Ligand SMILES: O=C(O)Cc1cc(O)ccc1O
């Protein structure tokens with residue numbers, strides 16, 4: 001990429017496993033929540049202090065805080081960046097159209113007690129970049145009070161070249177389903193492919209380059225506390241998503257002066273400002289507030305080795321906690337390839353009604369609770385206390401099949417689970433892809449009760 005310099009002096013940087021396709025492999029800094037240190041030009045970081053009278057190499061020092069200054073060290077997040085121009089060097093933002101992007105509170109349509117399922121979102125039929133292609137399905141809470149989530153699909157066939165995005169409302173947890181993405185951020189580059197995820201914190205500027213002619217995926221926009229790793233409790237010190245498999249970018253900067261546009265999501269609306277330089281001009285940084293990626297194949301999956309179907313909380317990759325211990329603003333949960341070995345056990349999910357609301361997507365393969373109709377790129381929403389569980393065909397198979405150890409292979413479903421009901425946007429509620437016959441999947445269930 002012309003003008004982008006990506007040398008790193010960090011000894012901790014790894015040439016990470018990367019499945020996102022051909023081309024340049026960014027270098028990464030491993031470790032969840034680490035205090036990372038990275039320079040694209042040696043000597044760009046001041047030593048032993050953050051804001052010397054003049055920062056090295058004529059750079060400007062700037063702090064980006066992700067938590068209040070006074071929050072405890074265990075959750076405190078901030079990063080010091082050393083950049084060519086302070087990020088304050090720009091003109092006014094003006095309101096632009098929001099496309100199909102919406103923000104909580106969601107009040108367009110009444111909360112719907114139905115089980116809902118959508119076919120995959122159609123791919124773009126006109127040139128569309130990552131920002132243009134955002135399609136909000138729904139959400140809860142209120143972005144301005146920093147509580148709740150929104151769920152979006154993205155779809156794009158055009159890379160952002162002189163256009164950048166920044167979200168002041170929440171962090172984006174990006175789940176690619178079709179095609180890889182290069183996230184070119186203020187703090188460096190992340191390549192993510194289907195099977196991997198990336199998180200871009202609130203307030204970080206970036207552009208999205210496509211690594212395939214057309215891409216699609218899901219986003220959980222988290223208005224609440226940043227995603228973190230769940231406690232392991234009696235599981236112990238290892239397992240589930242391991243800290244060292246999370247990868248932050250190494251510093252990389254763009255020093256080209258040219259006219260570009262920065263699109264900001266703020267208080268629910270999109271705003272644009274013209275800059276005469278790239279906002280990705282950070283030559284070095286150190287800190288804890290960073291974008292990161294994670295390969296879901298690294299998740300150490302736990303399940304029963306005796307009997308019964310455990311609660312899916314054992315599949316939590318990341319959680320956005322609330323002030324109530326154990327109650328998540330949002331959990332990101334995966335259903336990856338795994339062995340099923342439970343004895344005398346109905347192995348798919350049980351029938352259930354949960355206090356939490358469950359949005360599900362499918363990256364690849366088939367989900368073990370649904371024989372048909374839940375497709376890669378599609379989605380389902382089972383809101384709090386809606387009754388759901390395996391379809392009739394899955395029940396018939398799982399309640400009579402032989403219980404040999406069985407590997408669920410080539411499958412990757414996920415759930416964005418949230419404490420509050422997810423309300424739809426009007427365009428999600430009226431989308432042609434919303435299946436009108438979803439209830440029918442439970443039609444074939446027959447009573448088998450026999451009095452002894
Ligand atoms: O509804 C679903 O398919 C998700 C889910 C999976 C599971 O194993 C247990 C409960 C649950 O909500």
Ligand SMILES: [Fe+2]
Pocket residue numbers: 352354358382388
């Ligand atoms: Fe469920």
